[in-house]
Amino acid sequence: MEELNPTAYVILGFLDGQPLSGYEIKALVDDSTRFFWAASYGQIYPELRRLAEAGLVEGKSRPQGGRKRTVYRLTAAGRSRLRAWLHEDPSSFELRDEGLLKLFFADAAEGRSAVSTLEAKRRHHEAVVDRLRQIEEQSAGSPASSRQVVLRYGIECNEWMARWCERTARELEAQRGAERRSA
Amino acid sequence: MEELNPTAYVILGFLDGQPLSGYEIKALVDDSTRFFWAASYGQIYPELRRLAEAGLVEGKSRPQGGRKRTVYRLTAAGRSRLRAWLHEDPSSFELRDEGLLKLFFADAAEGRSAVSTLEAKRRHHEAVVDRLRQIEEQSAGSPASSRQVVLRYGIECNEWMARWCERTARELEAQRGAERRSA
DNA sequence: GCATGCATGTAAGGAGTTACATGATTCA
DNA sequence: TGAATCATGTAACTCCTTACATGCATGC
Numbered sequence: 001m002e003e004l005n006p007t008a009y010v011i012l013g014f015l016d017g018q019p020l021s022g023y024e025i026k027a028l029v030d031d032s033t034r035f036f037w038a039a040s041y042g043q044i045y046p047e048l049r050r051l052a053e054a055g056l057v058e059g060k061s062r063p064q065g066g067r068k069r070t071v072y073r074l075t076a077a078g079r080s081r082l083r084a085w086l087h088e089d090p091s092s093f094e095l096r097d098e099g100l101l102k103l104f105f106a107d108a109a110e111g112r113s114a115v116s117t118l119e120a121k122r123r124h125h126e127a128v129v130d131r132l133r134q135i136e137e138q139s140a141g142s143p144a145s146s147r148q149v150v151l152r153y154g155i156e157c158n159e160w161m162a163r164w165c166e167r168t169a170r171e172l173e174a175q176r177g178a179e180r181r182s183a
Numbered sequence: 184m185e186e187l188n189p190t191a192y193v194i195l196g197f198l199d200g201q202p203l204s205g206y207e208i209k210a211l212v213d214d215s216t217r218f219f220w221a222a223s224y225g226q227i228y229p230e231l232r233r234l235a236e237a238g239l240v241e242g243k244s245r246p247q248g249g250r251k252r253t254v255y256r257l258t259a260a261g262r263s264r265l266r267a268w269l270h271e272d273p274s275s276f277e278l279r280d281e282g283l284l285k286l287f288f289a290d291a292a293e294g295r296s297a298v299s300t301l302e303a304k305r306r307h308h309e310a311v312v313d314r315l316r317q318i319e320e321q322s323a324g325s326p327a328s329s330r331q332v333v334l335r336y337g338i339e340c341n342e343w344m345a346r347w348c349e350r351t352a353r354e355l356e357a358q359r360g361a362e363r364r365s366a
Numbered sequence: 367g368c369a370t371g372c373a374t375g376t377a378a379g380g381a382g383t384t385a386c387a388t389g390a391t392t393c394a
Numbered sequence: 395t396g397a398a399t400c401a402t403g404t405a406a407c408t409c410c411t412t413a414c415a416t417g418c419a420t421g422c
Contacts, residue, residue, distance in 0.1 A: 005409070006281070013288035023373050033287060036280040040411055045375055067418045069373060079291075086292035089303035090282035097219040098189065099273035100336065104216060105196035106329040108262075109269035114329055120272035146289040146297055149351060153283065160343050168332060188381070206401050223383060228403055250390045252401060 004081070006092070007043050008051060012074060012082040015057060019073035022048055031135060032147065035128060035154050048072055056081055099124070112176070115169050122165035125158040132158070187264070189275070190226050191234060195257060195265040198240060202256035205231055214318060215330065218311060218337050231255055239264055282307070295359070298352050305348035308341040315341070 010033060014025050022044050029039045051057040056078035062071040074082070099121035106114035132154045139148065193216060197208050205227050212222045234240040239261035245254040257265070282304035289297035315338045322331065 006279075007409080009288075010284065013284070013291065016288070016291040021373070022375090033284060036278050036283045038277075038410085041375075042377095042412080043410065064372080065419065067373065082288070083292050086285055086288060086296045086300075087294070090280075090285050090300055090307075092279065092281045093304075093307055094221075094277075094279045095219045096189075096275065096277045097273075098275045100219045100333055101193065101196070101216060102269055102273050103329055103336075104333045105192075105199070105265070105269060108196065108199045109266050111270070113269045114332075117269075117273055121276075124273075124276060146286055149297075149355075150283055150287045153286075153347060153351075156347065157344065161340065164336060164339065168336075172332075190381080204401070205403090221382085224403075225384080225405095226382065247400080248391065250401065 002054075004051075004056075004085075005047070007037075007039050008047055008056075009082065009085055010037060010039055011044065011047055011051060011072075012056065012078055012085075015072055015074045016079060016082055019060075019071045021062075021069055021071050023069075032151075035132070036150075051078070097121075115172050115176075118165045118169040118172070122162045122169070125162035125165065128158045129155055129162065185237075187234075187239075187268075188230070190220075190222050191230055191239075192265065192268055193220055193222055194227065194230055194234060194255075195239065195261055195268075198255055198257040199262060199265055202243075202254045204245075204252050204254050206252075215334075218315070219333075234261065280304075298355050298359075301348045301352040301355070305345045305352070308345035308348065311341045312338055312345065 010029060011025060014020060014028050020028070022041070025048075026039065026041060026044055029037075029044075033039075048057065048059070052059050052072070056075060057072045058075050059070045059072045062069050099117055102117045103114055103121075106117065132151060136148075136151055136155065139151075142148075193212060194208060197203060197211050203211070205224070208231075209222065209224060209227055212220075212227075216222075231240065231242065235242050235255070239258060240255045241258050242253045242255045244251065246252050282300055285300045286297055286304075289300060315334060319331075319334055319338065322334075325331075
């Protein structure tokens with residue numbers, strides 16, 4: 001049993017429950033997992049083909065009018081593969097945060113670069129919070145699910161990060177002020 | 184002026200202040216930026232060569248005994264390039280969190296998969312906190328710097344994440360208990 | 367008629383990891 | 395003598411993004 005690439009599981013996960021086209025999967029990803037697991041067309045379409053060859057999904061032509069369209073559904077093998085993966089402990093966690101990197105080296109830049117880096121990072125996290133809150137409102141009333149638990153994580157975590165940036169920027173400004181006065 | 188790849192700036196950043204060999208840069212990365220910006224030998228050595236060709240760093244042979252060794256230092260052009268980058272707002276922030284992905288799809292797995300996913304994620308963040316605390320102790324006493332600010336971020340953020348996992352796992356367990364009793 | 371959205375795909379390239387190969391030095 | 399560490403590098407590969415190409419449908 002060959003290893004599946006990580007993005008394959010996003011596809012299997014979304015196909016569990018309802019059949020979807022590649023286009024629909026991309027739209028769902030952009031509205032949900034994108035903040036911790038992105039996927040582009042360049043991954044999704046080739047991956048759907050590979051999964052079909054491996055017998056984990058099954059594609060059927062379902063044109064809408066004269067517009068061709070292929071809808072995929074999970075096979076029994078695909079479903080058990082998804083479950084097996086869900087029961088393994090997660091192993092990978094990767095972060096690439098350019099703001100933290102700039103902050104890390106900020107001593108090398110004279111001026112208020114650290115503070116403006118923090119402000120930009122704060123704005124980023126606040127924008128994510130706004131976006132996730134919109135999604136939360138849209139799904140208000142639907143039954144409680146693990147998807148909403150993850151959404152809460154996204155909101156609360158980004159709020160924490162935004163507040164940290166705010167607080168740290170304030171501390172650095174105060175420090176710079178004190179240094180200027182004593183100099 | 185061609186774009187530098189993002190990892191180039193890690194190298195420039197560490198070379199600001201002291202000259203280093205590729206091996207030493209890798210060791211520094213593993214002890215600090217790794218948690219939000221990793222780099223492997225496969226990136227560092229070719230990138231040092233490219234930066235030297237671009238005139239941003241300068242390499243000198245500094246063998247240690249019979250062991251060959253090349254030490255790089257930042258040129259004036261490299262230093263101004265680093266400063267220019269530090270003064271731009273950070274743009275990229277990427278996260279790939281397999282634990283969140285498994286939690287997101289946990290409804291598809293019967294049993295307590297969500298809870299054990301949360302516990303594994305919690306253990307991960309706790310291990311990171313332990314590692315960062317060790318680094319913090321080693322650097323205790325050295326002058327306050329933006330590097331320590333980032334270290335505090337790493338510690339506090341991972342603590343927040345670990346606590347969130349703990350709290351959420353508790354809530355899910357309580358919910359499952361209630362469902363079993365009412366069923 | 368034109369913009370927008372639905373729908374599928376590929377090609378090129380960037381970024382990064384892993385595994386491997388090589389060889390000196392240090393220390394137990 | 396052998397393990398660990400210092401030191402440099404490459405080749406193969408995976409993963410992913412971006413840009414492009416194509417074409418139908420819908421609604422203004």
